Amino acid sequence: MKTKILSAFALILSFAGFAQSEKVNFSEEFKKENQGKSTVEVNEVKELLTIMLAITDFGLGNDDMFEQRGDYYQRVLKQFKLYKDEPIIKTMDSLLTKNPLNYIFFTGNAQTYFLKNEILIPNPNYILPANKVANVKIEVNPITTYKKEIEAFAKKTNFNEFYKSEKPFYDKIISDYKQYSNLQKQWNWLEKNFDTKINSYIVYTSALINGLNYTGGYENNNFHLIEMVLPTIQKEKDRSEKNNEAFNTRSMFTEIDHNYVEKPSVKFKSEINTALKDREKWVNTKAYGTEYYPDGYKVFNEYMTYGVFILYAEEIYKGDTKLLQEINNEVNAIMIERGFIKMKEFNEELKNLRNKNKKKKIDLIYPELIKWCSLQ
Template sequence: MKNYFLYLLFLILSISVNSQELKKVNFDSKFRKENQGKSKTVIHEVKELLHIMIAITELGLGNDDMVNQDSEYYKDLIKHFEPYKNEPIILKYDSLIKANPVNYIFLTGNAISYNFKGNKLVKDKNYLFPAQSVSSHTKITENLITKYKKDIEDFANKSKFRKFYKNSTKYYSKIIDDFDTQANIQQQWNWLENNFETKVNNYVIMTSPLIGGLNYTTNYDDNNFNQIFLVIPTISEDKKLSETEKIINNTRPIFTEIDHNYTVVLATKYEAELNEALKIRDTWVNTKQYGTEFYPNAKRVFDEYMTWSLYVIYISDIFKNDQKAFNYVYNDVNEAMTKRGFPKTKEFTDKLIELRKKNPKKNIEELYPELIEWCKTQ
């Protein structure tokens, strides 16, 4: 089942807006004004309830990839909520996810379409039906939170969820503060928009202590307002690492998600050139490595190289003249990407660094043509 969930992770990355879908969001003037140019990290109350409900399903209890089970928080919630694991709504959710794992996304992803008002769930004014599809062939037309609204309310009341959530406020605040100090999404956002023409209005990190190996990025557009929405695990804490190394490690999963919103625009623009430059697939991809099949064309392959190599450039800019920081991220990226089946990572990164040094007044977007020409010679 774990491998199936890792495969699902690839599918999640394909989430996109489809014109035939129902309206997902409503970014009214008040919402746009309050969120323009801002980023925030949220542990959403109803979404956390859904994560907890899934955590105590039979599937959730046995899957530490889907549910992060390595924390005191997890132990506390199991003690509090496991007595309710045989409630009808928990058994229903267990059957839904067993039948189709993407229902995990449809349940947790649509939780933000409701908020608590007392013991009742009331519809959110801005997030109407946000999670409707995972890839082009898996769609729903009914919000599963709406469908099971009464059952969710009954479970929350019976299990005293709102009291548990309130008592965890201090822990949640620490998680949010860690994102600010260890990842600094605003800094990443500013750097990317200085290097690319693409502009984004707003970023939201939606996290939970229970998110395991399933994380994804999607975006919502409404009324000329573009919001990038990241669903990712909490900041990791490795006491063996220096503070700089912790920042590098915790920034990477965020940066290599959000920079796709900028790099993919250029990969699409130069798709014809990339088909020629990367036409010998075996040069760029170790096709024997599991996972590389999810990058089936030159555009996807190039964009993955660019995403990770760009992270090396970002860290070298943030930690200027810090050779230890540069060496750490450089070696980490090269090792990780090579293991994933991208054997030209070191050469690609070296070329991008070289081009940047030769053209200090150019932004990254302006380096694409010369970088693609280099790819043709490999």
């Protein structure tokens, strides 16, 4: 039986991210190379580590963490499952069993190394970016700890040739992202409509990623970088092309906009907690996962994260009444199912305030929205 233990983690990590710390080192050259850029990448070291984690007993038994549908997963199993009893895979299995967040500490630190001729070469710009997730903190990079074993696994399994042979597949994943989610368009809209500014975005994706998505934000040397680890684009047959685009946009947008929503929320944190002090008016406390939003501030931010996506959709798909109704209905239904029971009313009020203040940054309508919340 496949296990389903990660849904709560997925909710937490969508806004928790990693600690802001000195664990990155953005050189002037790195800043110049990445300024203003948004990229999508199937990172080689991340793919190696994801494959290794996917063939553990824990990974094989968890289709919530790892996407187990599709031809790519079968190709991975064909080449790598023979090596599931290697000591490093057994070690990874025990670490995942002990705490599933070890998945993040491996894959979230993958950019600390490059893979060259089956040797892991340190990346001077990243030291230990994924050093804290939720309430769990590490001081040592697990890739450094198991460097020799990971290198030996890559060599023994002929990973480099596998990665090269899959390049056309990876290229298609990246082109689908550009077509169906358009990170740059989302980024431009958010920069225009909020005061917060981000220097660069990177999306790391893999056909093996399923329910455990996460975001990391790093600031160093006057440079703010956001990284997101997300599944590949999903194209559902029963959706129109525009609806598919909106669906995939939402998945990315509601990761990105945490970085914009939370800054003004911090400014009004006390007022927000007072306005939403009666938590049971805002969340169904019996719904699984709502315990990770224990105060008004966190509840409000989650409402805003999805509410701002609705504002984006209202502008981008202006005039397409049918699509906008589908988007609104789906967002409201998903959030209510998750326990955010006033999503429909919140969205309507947010849209009303936006329509009255079209020339203002969204940051500036927070006081009126918080006042509305206090009157519910």
